Amino acid sequence: MDSKMLVEDRDIVIPGEVLACGMDFLPGNGTYREQDKILASQLGLVSVNNRFVKVIALTGKYSAVEGDLVIGKVCDVTIGAWLVDIGGAYGAALALRETPEFIERGSDLTRYYDFGDIIIAKVVNVIKGKGVDLTMKGPGLRKANGGRILEVTPSKVPRIIGKQGSMISLIKEKTSCMIVVGQNGKVWIKGENTEDEVRAAEAVLKIEQESHVDGLTEKINELLSKGGKNDKQS
Amino acid sequence: MTSRVDGRKIDELRKMSARIGVVKRADGSAMFQIGDTIAFAAVYGPRELHPRFLQNPEKAMLRCHYDMASFSVSERKKPGPSRRSVEISLVTEKALSSVVDLKLYPNAVIDVFIQIIQANAGTRCAGITAAAMALAHAGVPMREMVAAVSVGKVGKEIVLDLTKEEEDEETGATDIPVAMTSYNKGITLLQLDGEVNKKELIEALKLAGKGCEEIFKLQERVLKEVYSGGKNE
Numbered sequence: 001m002d003s004k005m006l007v008e009d010r011d012i013v014i015p016g017e018v019l020a021c022g023m024d025f026l027p028g029n030g031t032y033r034e035q036d037k038i039l040a041s042q043l044g045l046v047s048v049n050n051r052f053v054k055v056i057a058l059t060g061k062y063s064a065v066e067g068d069l070v071i072g073k074v075c076d077v078t079i080g081a082w083l084v085d086i087g088g089a090y091g092a093a094l095a096l097r098e099t100p101e102f103i104e105r106g107s108d109l110t111r112y113y114d115f116g117d118i119i120i121a122k123v124v125n126v127i128k129g130k131g132v133d134l135t136m137k138g139p140g141l142r143k144a145n146g147g148r149i150l151e152v153t154p155s156k157v158p159r160i161i162g163k164q165g166s167m168i169s170l171i172k173e174k175t176s177c178m179i180v181v182g183q184n185g186k187v188w189i190k191g192e193n194t195e196d197e198v199r200a201a202e203a204v205l206k207i208e209q210e211s212h213v214d215g216l217t218e219k220i221n222e223l224l225s226k227g228g229k230n231d232k233q234s
Numbered sequence: 235m236t237s238r239v240d241g242r243k244i245d246e247l248r249k250m251s252a253r254i255g256v257v258k259r260a261d262g263s264a265m266f267q268i269g270d271t272i273a274f275a276a277v278y279g280p281r282e283l284h285p286r287f288l289q290n291p292e293k294a295m296l297r298c299h300y301d302m303a304s305f306s307v308s309e310r311k312k313p314g315p316s317r318r319s320v321e322i323s324l325v326t327e328k329a330l331s332s333v334v335d336l337k338l339y340p341n342a343v344i345d346v347f348i349q350i351i352q353a354n355a356g357t358r359c360a361g362i363t364a365a366a367m368a369l370a371h372a373g374v375p376m377r378e379m380v381a382a383v384s385v386g387k388v389g390k391e392i393v394l395d396l397t398k399e400e401e402d403e404e405t406g407a408t409d410i411p412v413a414m415t416s417y418n419k420g421i422t423l424l425q426l427d428g429e430v431n432k433k434e435l436i437e438a439l440k441l442a443g444k445g446c447e448e449i450f451k452l453q454e455r456v457l458k459e460v461y462s463g464g465k466n467e
Contacts, residue, residue: 012458014453014454015370015378016333016378016417039417042373042374042376043373044373058373059261059262060261060373061279061281061373089279089280089281090341090342129340129342212462
């Protein structure tokens with residue numbers, strides 16, 4: 001039987017669109033097989049790797065993967081854990097033993113992390129259909145004090161970081177801000193003054209909006225090199 | 235072909251337009267307009283379902299909420315759920331749940347809110363069409379798209395996409411809302427209010443299929459436009 005692709009690599013497809021026909025192709029993420037055809041099940045970009053066809057979703061909730069660095073907000077404090085909102089379909093929990101500090105038995109947990117605190121944590125375990133376990137033990141994992149939080153679509157995170165962190169280090173260098181990008185699409189920016197933070201935030205949002213444009217690094221470089229020109233009211 | 239009250243052909247849809255990302259705080263949203271009927275749909279989720287006893291460990295719950303704005307009709311509609319809106323919420327849920335991949339999110343809920351801003355017949359169809367686009371925009375995995383259109387019998391003629399004027403015709407028009415899926419062409423909603431015979435119903439379904447085809451094209455165009463044109467969400 002003849003097998004062929006019906007769409008091209010990097011085409012935008014919608015659910016129910018036929019991507020390929022024939023059994024020579026294999027369905028990956030965001031696709032499914034119906035008889036001899038492969039169909040898209042999500043709105044996104046087609047990615048073909050040899051025989052492997054998948055759809056990279058352009059929108060959607062964050063789905064946690066073990067080892068991800070995430071930024072979340074403490075939304076509840078229970079007896080043995082903090083419950084953290086990381087923006088996914090399910091909640092996340094930070095257990096007592098996963099904190100870097102020594103916590104005495106019976107102490108008030110809100111002294112360490114209180115309601116509304118922003119924490120930078122790592123996913124250690126994903127329980128399907130239930131939730132996520134977090135840890136704060138590790139380099140760079142801590143509470144985020146001050147600064148600001150931006151929210152971007154989780155699928156755009158790789159673009160914000162860039163190849164080997166090229167994009168993010170460019171912004172860091174030009175604005176001298178501290179930036180942490182969580183895989184869940186939350187970006188924490190802290191600079192020495194508000195202007196720096198606003199410039200960094202603008203750059204991040206620009207990357208999110210124009211993530212599909214070629215030569216984005218140059219564009220961002222240009223935007224940030226202009227300096228304080230773009231602060232209309234801030 | 236005889237022309238209708240508003241000068242359309244019997245197999246002609248009213249003028250349509252659609253937009254994506256109309257509700258900024260929602261995970262996905264869409265607007266769909268057909269003639270004077272305007273529907274807004276917003277999707278939230280998948281997210282945790284509370285109270286816990288409603289959770290289903292096998293699959294997610296799809297929760298639809300259909301309502302008409304009080305100013306959407308000429309006679310003020312009392313706000314809040316009514317017998318009619320509860321029924322429409324339910325059929326909308328059934329029309330969409332067969333395409334949404336609910337097994338991927340056990341214990342969760344996907345909320346779909348449909349608000350009719352302006353009504354001129356075919357509101358449940360417009361609502362389903364908008365909701366399908368909003369679900370796709372929210373990145374919810376779904377097997378295919380859904381579109382809906384109403385067909386009916388006005389006088390002796392089987393026509394596509396009735397207006398309020400046609401529905402209220404003296405001899406009593408028959409209204410048949412139909413929802414179809416884009417790939418399998420399966421029917422996920424079929425209601426009938428009035429009288430038709432078998433032959434007429436088959437003809438009506440054919441006409442509905444044709445109408446849905448046009449709506450699928452619009453849905454596809456609008457959904458792709460957002461990401462290819464570099465437009466803002």
